[in-house]
Amino acid sequence: MLDTRLYHHLVTWLGQWPTSQALQIVGSERRLRPAWDGSIRPAIGVGTPAGVLLSVPPPRVDAVRAIADLPMPDLLDKLPGAVGYDGWRALHAVFRFSTEPAPLPDAGEWLPVADPVVPSWLRPFGDEVLIARDEAGDYLAGVGIKRHDPYGNELAVGTEPAARGRGLARRLVAQAARRVLDEGAVPTYLHDPANLASSKVAAAAGFPDLGWSAYGVFGPEGP
Structure with missing residues (x-):
């Protein structure tokens, strides 16, 4: 169902x-x-x-x-x-x-997009974004929420090259998914079919591949 x-x-x-x-x-x-x-x-x-x-x-x-x-x-x-x-x-x-994100430990904190540590790619998401930082407080990875409507919110994740391979992305995605569900919406996750790294993050965070696809027309700035 x-x-x-x-x-x-x-x-x-x-x-x-x-x-x-x-x-x-x-x-x-x-x-x-x-x-x-x-x-x-x-x-x-x-x-x-x-x-x-x-x-x-x-x-x-x-x-x-x-x-x-x-x-x-x-x-x-x-x-x-x-x-x-x-x-x-x-x-x-x-x-x-996902309606049941993976029970992974939290990896970040929610910060307003105006916070100086938030990178430029996350600022268009508005409101708050989820950020993982190192011991010095520098940005490592983050998740933004595309709030399409009250029922469905799409997650977008990015990790700095030097911080990859630590499992940060999957933990952040699962953490963000739990917040979306708590707010009453369902979290969605879209990725290029050829992006195996993003596919692995999604699967590990509790977003199974059910054979569904998405299509869209986008301007030069991309999705």
Whole structure:
């Protein structure tokens, strides 16, 4: 049975859920409004073994349906133009979620993004971010929360090269996931299929790979 929070997140984020079609294209006004970071996401999709639901701006539904019979790599190549954003990129990711994070010990502390120790990549997340520091107080690794809606929050993690291999990322992700669940949402985690390090972090933190995928169209700044 699908977790209620995840169901409401997908309905809110995509405009509809679930799908039993190989590829279903739906129009959603959400694609015309700024996302968690203020940027537009003109196409967002989630796929399961049962099929893919692709959410696009309502005026672009027909244009996307016109390329729906293409193999997925070709469809993704043409998707930015079909939603009116030539020059942008369409990306595919592994989509994971967790309702039972791994019982790993905490590895960091929550700090306001304005704190001087917070690196620049974490500042767009707003509110508070989770930071691991060394004995001197210097930044080692961190997690930001993409607050998509009240039901689903996506985690993003980064570790300094010199601090990798210590298990910090998995502990931080599990710690952040527990906070998201305590706040009433379900934590999600997306990563490039080729990023084996990120895949291992997710699995170790309690985010299994259930064969789900995510798709999106992003500007030059990336996801």
